[in-house]
Amino acid sequence: MEPVTPTQPDMQTGDIRAPRLLPPLPLFLLQPILRRIVTRIAAQNPDMFNRLGPHRSANFIIDVKGLPFALHLRPDPDDLLFRAVPRHRKPVADAEIRGGFLDLLGLVDGESDGDALFFSRDLVITGNTEAVVCLRNALDDVDGSIAAEVADMFGPPGRAMLSAMRRASARRKN
Amino acid sequence: MQRPELVCPAGTPAAMRTAVEAGADAVYCGFQNATNARNFPGLNFTPDELERSIAHAHEHGTKVLLAINTFPPAGKVDLWREAIDLGARLGVDAYIVADIGVADYIARNHPDIRLHLSVQAAASSPEAINWYCREFGVKRVVLPRILTVSEIKQIASEIPCEIETFIFGNHGLMVEGRCSLTNYITGQSTNYDGVCSPAADVEYRRDDDGNLSTRLGDFTIDCFSCNETAGYPTICKGRYLTPARNEGYYAFEEPISLNLSSLLPDLMAAGVNALKIEGRQRSRAYVRNVVSSFRKAVDAIMAGQEPPLADLIALTEGQKQTEGAFKSKTWR
Numbered sequence: 063m064e065p066v067t068p069t070q071p072d073m074q075t076g077d078i079r080a081p082r083l084l085p086p087l088p089l090f091l092l093q094p095i096l097r098r099i100v101t102r103i104a105a106q107n108p109d110m111f112n113r114l115g116p117h118r119s120a121n122f123i124i125d126v127k128g129l130p131f132a133l134h135l136r137p138d139p140d141d142l143l144f145r146a147v148p149r150h151r152k153p154v155a156d157a158e159i160r161g162g163f164l165d166l167l168g169l170v171d172g173e174s175d176g177d178a179l180f181f182s183r184d185l186v187i188t189g190n191t192e193a194v195v196c197l198r199n200a201l202d203d204v205d206g207s208i209a210a211e212v213a214d215m216f217g218p219p220g221r222a223m224l225s226a227m228r229r230a231s232a233r234r235k236n
Numbered sequence: 237m238q239r240p241e242l243v244c245p246a247g248t249p250a251a252m253r254t255a256v257e258a259g260a261d262a263v264y265c266g267f268q269n270a271t272n273a274r275n276f277p278g279l280n281f282t283p284d285e286l287e288r289s290i291a292h293a294h295e296h297g298t299k300v301l302l303a304i305n306t307f308p309p310a311g312k313v314d315l316w317r318e319a320i321d322l323g324a325r326l327g328v329d330a331y332i333v334a335d336i337g338v339a340d341y342i343a344r345n346h347p348d349i350r351l352h353l354s355v356q357a358a359a360s361s362p363e364a365i366n367w368y369c370r371e372f373g374v375k376r377v378v379l380p381r382i383l384t385v386s387e388i389k390q391i392a393s394e395i396p397c398e399i400e401t402f403i404f405g406n407h408g409l410m411v412e413g414r415c416s417l418t419n420y421i422t423g424q425s426t427n428y429d430g431v432c433s434p435a436a437d438v439e440y441r442r443d444d445d446g447n448l449s450t451r452l453g454d455f456t457i458d459c460f461s462c463n464e465t466a467g468y469p470t471i472c473k474g475r476y477l478t479p480a481r482n483e484g485y486y487a488f489e490e491p492i493s494l495n496l497s498s499l500l501p502d503l504m505a506a507g508v509n510a511l512k513i514e515g516r517q518r519s520r521a522y523v524r525n526v527v528s529s530f531r532k533a534v535d536a537i538m539a540g541q542e543p544p545l546a547d548l549i550a551l552t553e554g555q556k557q558t559e560g561a562f563k564s565k566t567w568r
Contacts, residue, residue, distance in 0.1 A: 113278040178522070181554055
């Protein structure tokens with residue numbers, strides 16, 4: 063299992079930068095957390111999957127710039143998958159979405175516009191464009207914020223961390 | 237000066253709620269099929285979603301306009317008729333239509349529901365607009381984006397119906413409802429199927445240097461160097477190589493968005509009754525930012541104040557904006 067390093071976003075670029083002094087974190091420690099997150103989000107937003115149409119079984123790679131691993135998402139309510147994968151051994155996927163941490167956070171927080179990020183070249187899409195468009199529309203039809211739902215899972219520390227990241231994102235935009 | 241209606245886009249129920257809460261006077265939307273010109277994957281409303289969304293909008297005093305603004309091909313007209321009848325049952329406040337057969341069906345079967353003439357009908361002269369008003373009882377025309385403010389003022393004085401103009405979003409200079417560019421490459425029709433550059437035919441390729449090529453079907457539409465902003469993968473905004481030019485050439489129009497923030501007072505003084513924001517395919521964040529910005533601007537003008545001009549450049553296509561033909565026929 064490939065080790066990863068605890069991270070924090072760069073306020074200028076929105077990318078993740080990894081502190082060098084902290085010990086690496088094995089990927090397997092992340093997997094139950096990611097599984098819990100995707101299960102909870104799916105349970106709270108069951109209608110979201112309708113917008114995926116035939117692409118609910120598609121495999122997406124979400125590549126957060128600067129992270130030492132990538133994320134693999136299959137938004138199939140009957141076979142949900144959200145896991146960390148080694149960057150150099152990414153599985154074959156239908157589509158890949160690449161962007162900075164704060165930009166991707168803005169999308170799941172309902173605060174950023176995916177088209178605008180594409181225009182500015184901060185978001186890169188490859189593979190099955192229709193699958194990505196469906197995923198974008200499914201995520202955007204969630205009332206409130208998926209990021210806030212995730213933060214709530216971790217109680218006051220989670221909410222505090224999200225608030226800090228929102229402030230960082232706002233500073234970056236200004 | 238009369239208060240204009242702010243007409244806002246809604247591609248999903250969440251976007252509609254966002255538009256309502258951001259101050260939309262009216263929202264426009266469509267069903268998940270070819271009856272509307274934004275028939276994109278994962279977008280639009282099921283009947284149940286529209287019913288709930290109309291109830292929410294009406295609770296807040298916001299009207300819901302149903303876009304039935306494509307052209308039914310021969311033998312498929314039942315889909316359009318079913319959408320119209322369903323819209324009536326769900327309580328829409330108006331239909332936005334382009335096809336004369338569709339307009340005729342509504343005028344005969346649902347005469348109590350307002351009929352708005354879509355920009356897809358491309359009616360740009362008083363004579364054309366008057367004909368639609370006379371034949372189908374059209375109450376509002378959405379004007380093509382090819383007219384100056386003074387031309388709009390002149391038209392307003394010669395027609396019996398309300399005028400709606402776009403103020404933000406797609407620049408849209410093609411003769412709307414007549415564009416066959418997507419059809420030429422993909423076999424899908426913007427006018428019949430409601431799809432412009434269908435996502436299934438779009439491919440983005442990024443090379444090792446960060447350059448991005450955009451392809452539709454077998455054709456490369458543009459290639460953006462790593463420092464260039466990008467636009468939508470539409471043929472009309474493609475940059476092409478020709479033997480007569482040394483570098484890529486925008487043959488039709490550039491990736492750029494319309495932004496009429498600074499022309500709002502002129503449009504309102506010219507007699508425009510409704511101001512339309514384009515972008516049903518965009519996110520809640522776009523809807524919230526653009527609608528609230530124009531809500532503040534319109535309210536300020538009505539209060540006799542200088543309108544605040546929000547910086548919306550980050551939301552524009554290619555991060556470029558223009559007042560287009562509204563300001564001058566020689567904008568390019």
